[in-house]
Amino acid sequence: MSHPVHDANESxxxxxxxxxxFYKKHQILHKESFMLNQQNMKIFTQSWRPNSTLQLEGLVAMEHGYNSESSWLFELTAVAIAKAGFLVCAIDLQGHGYSDSLPGHIPNIEPIVCDCIQFFDSIKVDHPKLPAFIYGESLxxxxxxxxxxxxxREWNGLILNGSMCGISAKFKPTWPLEKLLPVAAFLAPTWKIRYPNTPKIIQGVEEEISCENPNCKASGKPPMANTLELLRVSEYIRRHCHELEVTMLMVHGEDDVVCDYRSARFVYESAASEDKILKIFPSxxxxxIGExxxxxxxxxxxxxxxxxDRANKAKSTVSEVQESNVPYY
Incomplete structure (x- = not known):
């Protein structure tokens, strides 16, 4: 393959x-719109698909990370997946990209999870025969x-790229702030934590492109309420990941200083999934995408x-079930 990020430049x-x-070059059909969520917020959504009459291989629902959005760098991977024959869809999380809410403010993850389910379910209803996969980066x-x-049991596969299964000690608040975080988040939820030395998370031309994003709402420093919620979510995942049964692929950089790969390994080892792969990439x-x-x-x-491979297996399984249900006369 040739990832579209290779065509990018510094700006x-x-x-x-x-x-x-860009879409015309890669033969991609692109649509964007807004949906109203349960809180009556406008949530930006978009989709990509190959400009071809060939049958689609499946559906991939994508979720970006903190301080990102479904456009800009993230959409390059969406285009790469669409070029492989998939219908791809994504939303901007609340407070990110073109979606409503305070910039980068995530005091509660539950409404965002509900936004994703609301939008992705609407796409799946329109394409009930397509194997459905969910892809997430970082947060x-x-x-x-x-x-x-x-x-x-509503997804044929889960793809986790540098996923937030646990937060690295380098990105946690220093003592004693971590112990006082619940009080601090209550008193000053939007106050942003400062880190003395922010570790590098991306390199090369992609680092410069990220800085050029005209629609980036959030800074790299998370508010107090965010930090508390992300730590809570990481702990919740740690306690419940054994309930995961979905077919799963996890990829992670060994030198990831934001989301520790050891936490990803714990999720991988704990998950009940019969088909699961963890790939740790050294250095x-x-x-x-910035490698x-x-x-x-x-x-x-x-x-x-x-x-x-998993899309083909999912379609084969559906065909076998349909054939077994054909009445014999």
Missing amino acids: SPYGDLTREE GGAIAILVCLKQK MLHQL PMENVELVYGFILSWLG
Whole structure:
């Protein structure tokens, strides 16, 4: 494969092309819209699919991480998956991208999980015969896990890329703030924690592209309420990951200093899934899309190969069930 990120330059993920020219080059049909969630907020949604009459291989629902959005760098992976024959859909989390709410403010993850289920279910209803997969990066990985815990048998596969199964000690508040965090979050929920040395999470030209994103609402420093909630979510996943039964692929950089790969390994080992794979990539950072070209091809080539294989297996299983239900005369 050739990931579209290789066409990017320092100022744009689309290189020297406009967004429309970029889609035309990669033969992708793109749609975007807003939905009203249960809180009457406007949530930005979009989808990508190959501009082809060939039958779709499956559906992939994508969830971005904190301080990101479904456009810009994240959508390059959506385009890569769509080019492989999949219908891809994604939302901007509350407080991110074009969606409503305070910038980057996530005091409670539950409404965001509900947003994802609301939108993804609406897409699945329109395409009931397509195998459905859910893909999450970083915080989006944690949200994808929570969705699968709620919808235990409604997904054909879960893909976790640098997922937040646990937060690295380098990104946790220092003592004694961590102990006082519940009080601090209550008194000053939007006050942002400062870290003396922020570890590197992405490298190369992609680091410069991230800084050029004109629609980035959140800063890299999470508010107090966010930090408390993300720690709570990580602990919840740790206590409930043994309930995961979904077919699962986890990829993680060994040098990830945001979401520790050892926490991902714990989730992998604990999950009840019969079909599960964990791939730890040595010397790679948190955002794998920012790796050198050969590493990007290795990681995302592995993801697409797994996705295509599991989509074919899911379709074969459905065909076998349908054939077994044909009445005999």
